Amino acid sequence: MEPKTLLITGFAPFGAEAVNPSWEAVKALPEHIGAWTLHKLLLPVEYGRAAKLALKAAEDCGADAILCAGLAAGRTAVTPEAVGVNARDAAIPDNAGRKCEGEPVEPDGPAAFFSTLPVRRMTEAIHAAGIPAKLSYTAGTYVCNDLLYTLLCRFSGTQVRVAFVHIPLEKDLPLGESIRALIAAIEAI
Ligand code: PCA
Secondary structure (H helix, E strand, O other): OOOOEEEEEEEEOOOOOOOHHHHHHHOOOEEEEEEEEEEEEEOOOOOOOHHHHHHHHHEEEEEEEEEEEOOOOOOOEEEOOOOEEEEEEEEEEEOOOOOOEEOOOOOOOOOOOEEOOHHHHHHHHHHEEEEEEEEEOOOOOOHHHHHHHHHHOOOOOOEEEEEEEEOOOOOOOHHHHHHHHHHHHHHOO
């Protein structure tokens, strides 16, 4: 197997949560999974800036693929995201204090992009590992979607493939299960 580079990102805490399990899970992953060498990156929960930092890191490490992880409080399954939409709209501000109500991510961009990693296969692999998993068609309209949409827009028509996985709060799914879910998802790429 030819070695390949995967940029994998997690988010800082935001809102009412003191810990973001997405970064805790990413941090705990091994450096190598199958043919993939992982480059890990912690992202701020800020519109625009998270995507900018991920784009820079993808360039610096020569990423063949990018898998982003984020917290979806209230969900009880691990949910690979099939779509990123061109919208910023959330009741809470980002960690820089910016509140967006119905703005586009990219003023001239298309309405949406489908994820370019095999999210259905990744969902099946997580499920097969005995962890609750469901393919999702909405990553929301907060910073996670902002990151996913921007990366899909930037790498549209290129060889660099992109997807996003939302994971539950630790009270709804133990961290070890989220870590195993990410490993299963990466093995399925
Ligand atoms: N979840 C938020 C942003 C950061 C995170 O972990 C979201 O779903 O948009």
